[in-house]
Amino acid sequence: MPSLIADFAKKWEKFYHVFAESGGYREVLLGLRNTLLIAVLGLLIGILIGTLIAAVKVLPRYKRVTRFFQKVCDVYVAFFRGTPMVVQLLLGYYVLFPLLGISLPVLEVCIIVFGLNSGAYVSEIMRGGIQSVDPGQMEAGRALGLSFSVTMGKVVIPQAVKNILPTLGNEFITLIKETSIVNFIGATDLCVAFRYIGTNNYEFMVPYLVMAVIYIVLVLLITWGIRTMERRMKRSDRV
Amino acid sequence: MTESETTARTPLIRIEDLQKRFGSLQVLKGITENVYEGEKIVVIGPSGGGKSTFLRCLNCMEDPDGGSIFFEGVDLADLKVDINVHREHIGMVFQSFNLFSNKTVLENIMLAPLTIGTRRLRKESLRQGLRGYRKAKKELTDRVREEAMSLLKRIGLEEKADEYPSKLSGGQKQRIAIIRALAMHPKVMLFDEPTSALDPEMVGEVLDLIRKLADAGMTMIIVTHEMGFAREIADRVFFISDGVISEQGTPDEFFNHPRQERTRDFLSKVL
Ligand SMILES: Nc1ncnc2c1ncn2[C@@H]1O[C@H](COP(=O)(O)OP(=O)(O)OP(=O)(O)O)[C@@H](O)[C@H]1O
Numbered sequence: 001m002p003s004l005i006a007d008f009a010k011k012w013e014k015f016y017h018v019f020a021e022s023g024g025y026r027e028v029l030l031g032l033r034n035t036l037l038i039a040v041l042g043l044l045i046g047i048l049i050g051t052l053i054a055a056v057k058v059l060p061r062y063k064r065v066t067r068f069f070q071k072v073c074d075v076y077v078a079f080f081r082g083t084p085m086v087v088q089l090l091l092g093y094y095v096l097f098p099l100l101g102i103s104l105p106v107l108e109v110c111i112i113v114f115g116l117n118s119g120a121y122v123s124e125i126m127r128g129g130i131q132s133v134d135p136g137q138m139e140a141g142r143a144l145g146l147s148f149s150v151t152m153g154k155v156v157i158p159q160a161v162k163n164i165l166p167t168l169g170n171e172f173i174t175l176i177k178e179t180s181i182v183n184f185i186g187a188t189d190l191c192v193a194f195r196y197i198g199t200n201n202y203e204f205m206v207p208y209l210v211m212a213v214i215y216i217v218l219v220l221l222i223t224w225g226i227r228t229m230e231r232r233m234k235r236s237d238r239v
Numbered sequence: 240m241t242e243s244e245t246t247a248r249t250p251l252i253r254i255e256d257l258q259k260r261f262g263s264l265q266v267l268k269g270i271t272e273n274v275y276e277g278e279k280i281v282v283i284g285p286s287g288g289g290k291s292t293f294l295r296c297l298n299c300m301e302d303p304d305g306g307s308i309f310f311e312g313v314d315l316a317d318l319k320v321d322i323n324v325h326r327e328h329i330g331m332v333f334q335s336f337n338l339f340s341n342k343t344v345l346e347n348i349m350l351a352p353l354t355i356g357t358r359r360l361r362k363e364s365l366r367q368g369l370r371g372y373r374k375a376k377k378e379l380t381d382r383v384r385e386e387a388m389s390l391l392k393r394i395g396l397e398e399k400a401d402e403y404p405s406k407l408s409g410g411q412k413q414r415i416a417i418i419r420a421l422a423m424h425p426k427v428m429l430f431d432e433p434t435s436a437l438d439p440e441m442v443g444e445v446l447d448l449i450r451k452l453a454d455a456g457m458t459m460i461i462v463t464h465e466m467g468f469a470r471e472i473a474d475r476v477f478f479i480s481d482g483v484i485s486e487q488g489t490p491d492e493f494f495n496h497p498r499q500e501r502t503r504d505f506l507s508k509v510l
């Protein structure tokens with residue numbers, strides 16, 4: 001037992017050396033920044049796309065164009081929910097953007113693909129949220145002469161967002177965790193940063209432990225943030 | 240209002256052979272009626288008879304399957320009509336209030352006049368150049384707020400302006416729902432059982448407000464189970480059962496001398 005502790009202490013020292021003195025921390029900060037950037041911007045794009053899809057999906061069905069766009073949305077959601085994210089990332093980087101003739105830095109490709117993917121999931125979450133809002137809210141808006149889209153945007157969606165805030169928080173956490181696959185197309189995230197530190201002296205135990213701790217701390221911070229936001233919103237409008 | 244006076248004018252709403260189906264269920268089987276300006280119509284009838292459906296067809300909350308609804312000469316049942324424009328002039332009050340729960344009382348009242356007014360301003364300023372848009376927008380906002388506040392004062396709830404609906408009693412909510420509709424300056428008000436969801440002690444305050452509106456000359460169509468109120472306020476009573484207006488008349492005719500067996504049967508149960 002004492003030897004194990006001594007062993008671990010030695011490993012810690014090695015890690016600390018690479019991390020603090022040989023500039024490993026810079027790699028970690030870069031990885032952390034990228035992880036957060038991909039997750040945050042991905043979620044924002046996802047919310048935009050998801051809200052749009054959800055709004056199209058709850059449109060009354062009697063117009064032909066509406067039904068057409070609803071089909072398009074179905075295909076979109078089916079694709080992004082039905083294929084692994086790694087596959088989407090590879091397709092984006094090696095197929096979609098080259099075919100479009102666009103060359104983007106990997107980080108940006110990651111953000112866009114994460115956004116497109118998240119859009120599919122957020123659309124389902126948002127649709128549930130919209131359907132959980134009392135239909136009387138839409139009726140009241142329409143009866144006053146407001147259009148479907150205005151009532152949706154000013155009355156229904158704000159209430160839907162409030163209802164789904166915890167679920168959106170989960171989506172954010174999922175995205176943070178999913179960023180660990182971006183090394184497939186050569187982007188640097190937290191995982192890559194710690195593997196880099198480990199590779200320096202072939203000592204992986206401590207770097208990967210620290211990495212796990214950072215992920216957990218991130219997730220706990222987000223959870224706490226969401227709780228605080230929820231509590232604030234409840235205060236303004238108790239049902 | 241005498242018979243000759245009402246027939247001399249063109250009706251505000253002309254309903255012709257109105258039909259509505261839900262799937263295979265024919266709910267409205269052809270209703271033809273006129274509603275004249277200033278008239279107070281009370282709609283009565285057994286549950287499931289189609290009263291709500293009738294009312295909701297008038298502003299196309301339910302699109303009719305057949306027939307026409309002429310409002311100010313325009314057939315609202317025509318799907319090519321921009322229904323939003325006409326709904327501005329048809330106020331509707333729901334059994335369950337339906338105040339916007341993410342908005343304060345004042346915002347509830349201001350939302351529609353402000354949104355619709357702003358859209359008009361924008362259209363105008365596209366034509367006349369953007370100069371003056373900001374000033375006009377500010378004037379509009381001030382005017383709408385002022386009017387909302389004065390409506391709130393009329394019902395004695397001005398101190399609730401910044402509250403959220405969840406903090407109000409049912410009676411307060413319904414009175415605010417009514418003035419929210421009034422803020423659009425409607426030409427007719429539709430009420431679907433406005434007091435049915437209220438605790439008994441709050442029914443009076445809502446009926447008082449409706450009565451005041453009636454006295455001020457508002458045209459209204461009210462679905463209600465409050466027979467005393469119906470008798471007092473109605474110019475005409477429509478009895479809707481099985482998807483048709485099976486009997487109609489003045490409150491005196493209707494309540495004291497019903498002609499149809501079906502009506503007598505219904506009245507004997509509710510009076
Ligand atoms: N959206 C709908 N879809 C299917 N059926 C409906 C719908 N709305 C109403 N109905 C049916 O139409 C019939 C008439 O309903 P309506 O609500 O107009 O009756 P009502 O006279 O208002 O009754 P109540 O006094 O109970 O309010 C009922 O059988 C009802 O079940």
Ligand SMILES: [Mg+2]
Nearest residue numbers: 290291292431
């Ligand atoms: Mg009803």
